Amino acid sequence: MRMYDLIMKKRNGGALNEEEIHFLIQEYVDGNIPDYQMSAFLMAVYFQGMTEEETLAMTLEVAHSGDMVDLSAIKGVKVDKHSTGGVGDKTTLIVGPMAAACGVKVAKMSGRGLGHTGGTVDKLEAIPGYRTTLSREEFFQVVNQTGISVIGQSGNLTPADKKLYALRDVTATVDSIPLIAVSIMGKKLAAGSDCIVLDVKTGSGAFMKTAEDSLALAREMVAIGENAGKRTVALITNMDIPLGNCIGNSLEVLEAVETLRGNGPEDLTDVCVELAANMLYLAGKGEMEICRQMVLRVLGNGQALERLAVMVEAQGGDSRMIRNPQLLEKAPLIYPVRAPRSGYITHMDTENCGIASAMLGAGRETKDSRIDYSAGIVLERKTGDFVEKGQVLAQFYASDEKLFAAAEERFLHAVVIGNEKPERQPLIYARVTRDGVVNGYKTAGKE
Ligand code: URA
Numbered sequence: 001m002r003m004y005d006l007i008m009k010k011r012n013g014g015a016l017n018e019e020e021i022h023f024l025i026q027e028y029v030d031g032n033i034p035d036y037q038m039s040a041f042l043m044a045v046y047f048q049g050m051t052e053e054e055t056l057a058m059t060l061e062v063a064h065s066g067d068m069v070d071l072s073a074i075k076g077v078k079v080d081k082h083s084t085g086g087v088g089d090k091t092t093l094i095v096g097p098m099a100a101a102c103g104v105k106v107a108k109m110s111g112r113g114l115g116h117t118g119g120t121v122d123k124l125e126a127i128p129g130y131r132t133t134l135s136r137e138e139f140f141q142v143v144n145q146t147g148i149s150v151i152g153q154s155g156n157l158t159p160a161d162k163k164l165y166a167l168r169d170v171t172a173t174v175d176s177i178p179l180i181a182v183s184i185m186g187k188k189l190a191a192g193s194d195c196i197v198l199d200v201k202t203g204s205g206a207f208m209k210t211a212e213d214s215l216a217l218a219r220e221m222v223a224i225g226e227n228a229g230k231r232t233v234a235l236i237t238n239m240d241i242p243l244g245n246c247i248g249n250s251l252e253v254l255e256a257v258e259t260l261r262g263n264g265p266e267d268l269t270d271v272c273v274e275l276a277a278n279m280l281y282l283a284g285k286g287e288m289e290i291c292r293q294m295v296l297r298v299l300g301n302g303q304a305l306e307r308l309a310v311m312v313e314a315q316g317g318d319s320r321m322i323r324n325p326q327l328l329e330k331a332p333l334i335y336p337v338r339a340p341r342s343g344y345i346t347h348m349d350t351e352n353c354g355i356a357s358a359m360l361g362a363g364r365e366t367k368d369s370r371i372d373y374s375a376g377i378v379l380e381r382k383t384g385d386f387v388e389k390g391q392v393l394a395q396f397y398a399s400d401e402k403l404f405a406a407a408e409e410r411f412l413h414a415v416v417i418g419n420e421k422p423e424r425q426p427l428i429y430a431r432v433t434r435d436g437v438v439n440g441y442k443t444a445g446k447e
Pocket residue numbers: 165174179180181183184207
């Protein structure tokens with residue numbers, strides 16, 4: 001088999017068979033296919049797409065290119081949840097404990113933030129003592145004991161994805177729907193859970209900026225999951241407005257705890273209840289409405305909050321921070337950002353809101369930058385709200401006052417104030433399952 005022939009086949013719109021895809025991934029990981037040939041192939045995929053059979057075969061090859069995590073030492077149905085990334089997205093800290101409190105096992109490997117998006121591992125590390133690196137045995141033990149463990153990615157998981165992603169990053173082939181689907185689902189299949197709930201974000205703070213692209217991505221990922229024998233559901237959720245009111249690591253832990261206490265913002269609470277209910281549904285706990293009621297019950301009686309506390313404790317973290325989140329580290333400096341004019345907030349460029357928070361110290365410029373866990377933004381107004389000139393839009397938290405001016409400029413450019421009240425946006429655009437697509441049933445913002 002020759003790589004040249006595979007590139008030509010894809011360039012001409014053909015579909016590769018399983019044997020050809022096996023060759024492509026295996027030989028690339030082994031270093032026998034050079035980057036320039038793989039780049040040409042990826043660009044051909046970018047323009048020609050891939051069939052359902054091809055994406056499945058490629059995902060399985062990517063998943064099997066490294067360790068496949070065997071979760072059989074954990075009793076019960078294991079359900080994973082994955083978000084495609086956004087701003088203010090602390091859902092794992094809420095959804096995981098909700099699902100665990102309802103009897104689902106959550107053995108989750110999460111990532112760090114990069115660029116404008118936050119990462120669950122960074123948020124958890126804002127809790128003093130919390131260990132995001134555990135041995136496999138410790139990981140299984142924590143899940144068996146508490147129902148949930150969230151750690152960083154460890155071991156040799158999907159080396160093919162690492163190599164392919166780095167190449168896509170420099171060859172303008174990241175934003176190809178089949179390649180994104182292969183990359184995400186390859187990691188999910190390798191992580192070993194029985195079922196997968198996908199939170200596909202859409203809008204200005206998301207990877208996919210339009211609902212159409214998000215739907216196409218969700219469909220591909222659900223098809224891959226189901227064809228690989230994992231029950232898979234995707235929700236397409238709004239990331240055109242930051243989720244909740246807090247952006248930044250300690251601030252997001254605080255907001256997650258408040259949400260688990262029943263005092264969270266409505267948008268965040270609603271998305272989390274739906275995601276957790278879908279996890280229960282896939283685990284066979286009953287019809288969707290029954291699952292929703294189960295989630296609401298553990299939210300109302302404190303059991304979900306308690307799950308977060310026991311997980312934190314089991315992983316070496318200071319659980320007093322969960323029971324009393326006011327103990328979490330606070331930034332020494334707070335700066336109010338005021339509205340430059342009166343009117344309705346008609347749009348928030350959410351990516352730039354995330355960048356403003358990163359500029360305050362909450363995110364990394366490069367992979368090796370240190371982050372300030374206490375830094376970030378608390379939004380006092382969001383899309384749809386009316387503001388008077390000079391009213392506070394947001395409070396900025398930082399440890400160095402020199403950071404405020406540039407972050408404020410970025411943030412104020414991101415917030416558009418106009419005369420007309422904007423239409424409410426959907427909070428959840430659609431639910432995608434193997435049976436098809438059900439269009440949106442919740443809206444974001446205030447009446
Ligand atoms: N996230 C991933 O893991 N892979 C992609 O290709 C895009 C987003």
